[in-house]
Amino acid sequence: MNPLNAEEKATYEWQMWTRGFGEAGQVKLKNATALVSRTGGLGGPVAQELAAAGIGKLILAHGGKVKHSDLNRQILMTHDWLGKPRVECAARRLRELNPRLEVEAVPANISEDNVTDLVDRAHIVFDCAPLFEGRFAMNRACVAQKKPLIDCAMFGLEGQVTTILPGETPCLQCIYPEIPPGWKREFPVFGAVSCAAACFGVMEGIKWLSGMGPSLAGRMLYYDMRTMRVRTVPLRRRPDCPICSAA
């Protein structure tokens, strides 16, 4: 593993004081690659927090161009980039934040066509896609390649996060065997609600990468910012799950 240089030691000094993390955890983070599906309301803050924390490489996958309706929550997008590719805007902002970060900007959303290759090149995957088709594709690829999947989602004032460890925990299709009816591409969203799910997810990922251990394996954290109720829900593997029962 590549060790930390003097600049990195100075930059990450305060987080290396965290019990159980230390310089050894920071080195693991520096040598890690994360795939982040989309760089919107969830994926944007996921990528930002991973970049700030010192992850070595980010692979960002997001198609489309910046629109006005992105700007209430997609914190890596800027007004001056309206009409230009989202993923390039995100990569530009992340390089400003952390010039040591290697960023690969893929101008396409996760699909069956690209998911196997993208997951193959990452140590960990952050699922921040707005449609179940993309989420299921990542789940299948992560189970097949035995890669951890941090699944983050939100709706309205609510959010949820779980950590999927293939072979150990329920996979996404144990939790949702089918594409749920009635889910629409557009949904009510405040940026702060998305950002909270992103931050919970990032810490799960950092804990897994650094060896501190994820705590949401087999559990789903659920929060409601309307009532400020936070809970964790136990999850079960489905013995007949077509995706992970053989894993």
Next chain:
Amino acid sequence: MRVTVQYMGQLGHLAERSEESRELPEGASLLSLLEGLSAQYGEAFGHIVFTGENRIRPSMMVLVNDVPVEKTTPPVLRDGDQVTLLAAIAGG
């Protein structure tokens, strides 16, 4: 008897509430509670909760007192139970 129902995801949006207390006859089942809620809150709500065969959808998470229920054999409810309905979400 009275039970508390908590709504999460789109169900809270459709029911326009996060939580409510419901009066039920003694020995009422989870299934009858869900049928009553679906009748009250409309077709979209019912479509998220039930399949066309009136079974609880596999993609729905249903907890009674924080314990996931087996959806193929929904339990009888008791006074004071807390029922949580989590509809799947994927927003980003």
